[in-house]
Amino acid sequence: MSTAREGFGRAAVFEAPNAPFAIRRYPLRPAGPGEVLVRVGMSTICRSDIHSYQGRRPSPCPGILGHEIVGRVVEVGQGIEADLRGDPVRVGTRITWTEYFHHGACYHRDVLDMPQKCRGLEKYGHESADRPPHLIGGFADHCYVQPGTGILCLPEDLSDEEAAPLNCGVATMAAVTEAAQIRLGDAVVIQGLGLLGLYGAALAKARGARLVVGIDPVAWRRDLAARFGADLTLDAALPARDLVEQVRAACRPDGADAVIEVCGNPDVIASGAAMLRAGGCYVLAGVVTPQADAVLDFNLVLRRCLTLRGVHNYHPRHLVEALDFVVSQRARFPFRELVDARYALEEIDRAFADAAACRVLRAAIVP
Numbered sequence: 001m002s003t004a005r006e007g008f009g010r011a012a013v014f015e016a017p018n019a020p021f022a023i024r025r026y027p028l029r030p031a032g033p034g035e036v037l038v039r040v041g042m043s044t045i046c047r048s049d050i051h052s053y054q055g056r057r058p059s060p061c062p063g064i065l066g067h068e069i070v071g072r073v074v075e076v077g078q079g080i081e082a083d084l085r086g087d088p089v090r091v092g093t094r095i096t097w098t099e100y101f102h103h104g105a106c107y108h109r110d111v112l113d114m115p116q117k118c119r120g121l122e123k124y125g126h127e128s129a130d131r132p133p134h135l136i137g138g139f140a141d142h143c144y145v146q147p148g149t150g151i152l153c154l155p156e157d158l159s160d161e162e163a164a165p166l167n168c169g170v171a172t173m174a175a176v177t178e179a180a181q182i183r184l185g186d187a188v189v190i191q192g193l194g195l196l197g198l199y200g201a202a203l204a205k206a207r208g209a210r211l212v213v214g215i216d217p218v219a220w221r222r223d224l225a226a227r228f229g230a231d232l233t234l235d236a237a238l239p240a241r242d243l244v245e246q247v248r249a250a251c252r253p254d255g256a257d258a259v260i261e262v263c264g265n266p267d268v269i270a271s272g273a274a275m276l277r278a279g280g281c282y283v284l285a286g287v288v289t290p291q292a293d294a295v296l297d298f299n300l301v302l303r304r305c306l307t308l309r310g311v312h313n314y315h316p317r318h319l320v321e322a323l324d325f326v327v328s329q330r331a332r333f334p335f336r337e338l339v340d341a342r343y344a345l346e347e348i349d350r351a352f353a354d355a356a357a358c359r360v361l362r363a364a365i366v367p
């Protein structure tokens with residue numbers, strides 16, 4: 001908290017795609033009404049941060065990237081008393097929060113119960129650093145948690161490595177596995193065994209799946225998936241027809257109850273649909289960039305009575321569920337190992353290079 005006393009916060013500023021980050025100082029002011037000032041303990045580099053950095057998705061420059069943030073409360077603004085569950089938010093409390101914030105009543109929140117789709121929604125790590133209070137991203141030593149954010153207090157014995165992915169990967173997969181309607185005894189296929197897929201495998205098991213099949217082209221990720229609940233893993237480099245055949249043979253008698261796409265490649269959608277049993281459910285959660293065009297015989301969807309769903313972001317309840325899931329299942333699954341590299345704020349260029357090249361699973365910035 002030394003910099004708070006000195007009156008400034010330090011941030012790694014994203015000034016242009018694919019250019020080195022610049023370490024800059026921004027003035028710290030008292031937390032305003034509905035705000036919480038946090039000293040950042042850890043922020044992990046998400047695949048979407050890498051997409052922003054590479055210029056593959058629009059993100060303002062200068063900006064402060066990073067939304068998977070864990071930190072300790074430095075100052076509580078007027079009107080903030082409790083977290084999503086009613087636990088007190090005080091100076092010194094360790095918290096995470098929803099990756100987005102919104103500006104009050106709207107149709108999506110009040111009628112549809114989808115606050116994650118509110119008009120005017122803003123996201124941590126996606127705002128201009130020129131706009132006060134400047135510090136609303138994770139790759140900085142302080143962050144102003146904004147009004148309209150769902151805050152969640154963290155148990156002290158949960159490590160930063162276990163806590164940082166909660167508000168992105170884990171909460172998203174809580175929403176995805178809910179949408180997939182996984183029930184006791186189900187057979188579930190997961191296309192893509194990155195961070196989302198690994199949490200997805202563990203969540204499917206925790207929801208009672210009898211069989212989880214993971215598909216990925218990277219051998220070490222398939223090996224890791226076995227420790228996160230995958231009973232069978234298949235090499236995504238196999239011909240699509242072989243993959244469908246092997247999944248259908250494993251998921252007797254009629255195919256998988258649910259298929260989850262978290263690999264980001266629209267080419268897998270046709271084979272994913274072909275793996276499902278009659279009445280099965282397909283959830284798309286990885287094809288997050290536009291132009292994810294795919295060819296699919298929709299007669300198959302009709303004839304097999306399939307459900308096709310998209311999931312993007314999550315409801316605040318999924319953040320609460322994500323925390324409860326990790327706390328209750330951390331002895332069964334090695335969540336802590338998923339965040340496998342730490343970097344100082346000044347080392348952020350190396351961290352992004354390592355993350356982009358998949359040399360690490362989840363890189364963490366420790367400012």
Ligand SMILES: [Zn+2]
Pocket residue numbers: 046047048067068168169
């Ligand atoms: Zn993320």
